[in-house]
Amino acid sequence: MSEFGWASTTDEVLAGKDLSGKTVFVTGGNSGLGLETARAMAAKGARVVLAGRDRARLDEAAANITADHPDAHVETIVCDLSSLDSVRACGTEANKRFDKIDMLINNAGVMACPLSHTADGFELQFGTNHIGHFLLTKQLMPLIEAGEDKRIVNLSSRGHHIAPANLDDPNFENAPYDPWLSYGQSKTANVLFSVGLEQRFGSKGIHAYAVHPGGIDTNLGRHLSEEQAAALVERVTTSDPSFQWKSIPQGAATSVWAATAEQLEGKGGVYCEDCHVAPVDDQSTKGGVRSYALDQARADRLWAISEAMAGESFAA
Template identity: 60%
Template sequence: MTVFNAQSTADEVLAGCDLAGQTILITGGASGLGQETARAMAARGARVVLAARDEGKLAAAADAIRAEIPGAEVETLVVDLASLASVRAAGEEAASRFPVIDVLINNAGVMACPQGTTADGFETQFGTNHLGHFLLTKYLLPSVEAGSAKRIVNLSSRAHHRAGVDFSDLDFTQRPYDKWEAYGQSKTANILFTRALQQRLAPRGIDVFAVHPGGIATNLGRHLTQDDLKELVARMQDATAAGASAFKTIPQGAATTAWAATAPELAGKGGVYCEDCHIAAQDDADPHGGVRSYAYDDEAAERLWTVSEELVGESFRP
């Protein structure tokens, strides 16, 4: 039973951890939750690898961590998850530079952006949030298998409540584009990917977790309009009135990721969706918490796996 909750911070979760000797790679590590997760883990002795698309922002984030934590071992990796060519190049580079990765944290993402496509023609949110991480994980899996912690954490969101995966129209070419539905679809995909990957990796002692970090003000919300922000605030107020967690600070938002990546009580319990530092209950009604049953549909998870292999043009057979 976890002693942590919605108000816990990453530093509090990691207070008793010794991460010396571990290598932890975090996508979206140049800012926000990714940078905070890396900072907290570096403070416990981990070698952290920050992965993101902007080399300048990566360098600044790495310098900030080193300035706060003298002696911190921080490395960077340039990857644009919206380009399969970039993912392949980064995957090959990372496999060479980091033959051992103890924990892989697929943290990066885009949210509620205007309609658009990735470099390969996929709807931006599905292509970036799911397909980019699907392919990157394939390239990094041998390094994870060589590690000691053997964990993969996929950042999802409570926004998966908004939509399942529409296999008949993944790219919104046959239906009107809705930025929140598209985001919800990509976040459900993150959970389904977690389920399918866990089924394949459990026999090797690797655990895979999906995480909802909470509602946090980071640059993930850079595409939001004033009306969007007002709606989010109203939702958070409703959640608070119902006894659920409200907006979190960035250190609080990084806590569930840190917990899923390190908690010894989670060993052998992968394939689940976590929120507020606990394993969420399956729930199709509660608007303020829980994981929807369609996100735990293992037939859908296998279908997504097959479709994802087809879309990236590579077989991912761990």
């Protein structure tokens, strides 16, 4: 059992840990949970790399961390996950600038946006939340292989309960587009990606964990109208009457727990929430991971589709 739970914060999870000498790479590191994950790990001595699509927002986020922690070692790198060219350029630059990555936190995400597409023509949520991270992880793999206690944390969501990933039509070319269905499918893909990574790289000492952070008021809801936001809260509180919002440090706690907890050593391919490994549950609306998100055959199929979409194969 984990000593931490729903209300634990990043600083509580990392209390007593020394991350000096570790390099942590956080996508979406300029905002919300990613910024808090980076801040908390930098405060424990890690060199943190904030990846984001906007240079000014990255600089502001780095300045915010160093204002709180003057000794923090914070760097930034531009990476737009909705463009394969940008992801490749980020990978090339990262391999020149850094000598290793110990922890990769694939945190960036976009939620329930109107139908739109990435630079490469993929539906935006699947393309950004999954395909962008798939290619970035592939690009960064030489650095991760050079790390110690190597972990990859993929931010998923309880939204994965909405649906399995539709691997026959990931870009909604045939099915009518639904912003929540798309979000749910992309978040299921984040869990399946963790399963696929664990299967291929676990024997090399690289372990992957999917995380549901909880419900936290961040910029993630930027695409929702007031009515849509109210409808979401009603849906969530109806399915889980005990629902409560977490603070941002509580929300990022499961990410830093998955990245550092000793009890997870060598035990990747799992889905974590509230600072513990969630049980498989195909019914509950209050938690747990759906079995379709941990299914090895689906993970393999997603891997093949992702390699085709990204136009690159992992050398396992």
